[in-house]
Amino acid sequence: MTGTIKIKYFTEEIERLSYIGGKSDWIDLRAAKEVEMKAGEFKLIPLGIAMELPAGYEAHVVPRSSTFKNYGIIQTNSMGIIDETYCGDNDQWFFPAYALRDTVIHINDRICQFRIMEHQPAFEFMAVDMLTNEDRGGHGSTGKQ
Numbered sequence: 420m421t422g423t424i425k426i427k428y429f430t431e432e433i434e435r436l437s438y439i440g441g442k443s444d445w446i447d448l449r450a451a452k453e454v455e456m457k458a459g460e461f462k463l464i465p466l467g468i469a470m471e472l473p474a475g476y477e478a479h480v481v482p483r484s485s486t487f488k489n490y491g492i493i494q495t496n497s498m499g500i501i502d503e504t505y506c507g508d509n510d511q512w513f514f515p516a517y518a519l520r521d522t523v524i525h526i527n528d529r530i531c532q533f534r535i536m537e538h539q540p541a542f543e544f545m546a547v548d549m550l551t552n553e554d555r556g557g558h559g560s561t562g563k564q
């Protein structure tokens with residue numbers, strides 16, 4: 420175990436964060452309230468936590484592989500990025516959900532997972548007229564098989 424992260428839980432009704440015994444170092448997150456959705460609806464599902472990430476880190480939130488099968492929802496931003504600056508007392512994490520069928524997500528359901536990543540190094544972007552490299556080719560240029 421390296422490092423400690425301050426975490427605030429917004430409800431007693433979700434289980435505390437834990438690693439699922441030796442299976443993965445991604446940590447599952449839970450819905451913090453019951454959410455009913457109709458097909459075609461968008462909702463932000465609260466995840467019931469706020470965190471003070473360590474300096475120099477961000478968190479990445481993605482759906483679980485089984486989330487669509489279980490709940491018929493997809494994450495509208497594909498991957499959620501939790502900035503280090505998102506650390507205020509009311510900066511609750513949320514899962515932006517789009518429902519493809521009528522569905523109910525219950526409180527404490529594990530709907531997504533996250534991990535903490537170091538920031539990329541800071542780069543400077545320098546405008547040039549030419550890149551002087553060989554073109555790689557358009558999308559799919561390496562064929563299908």
Ligand SMILES: O=c1ccn([C@H]2C[C@H](O)[C@@H](COP(=O)(O)OP(=O)(O)OP(=O)(O)O)O2)c(=O)[nH]1
Nearest residue numbers: 480496498499500501502505511512513514515
């Ligand atoms: O799936 C997500 C994505 C973001 N956030 C929180 C953490 C993040 O730090 C903040 C802002 O997210 P982002 O920068 O991706 O959104 P934006 O639309 O660019 O908003 P902003 O103008 O606040 O940066 O919202 C979540 O809780 N879940």
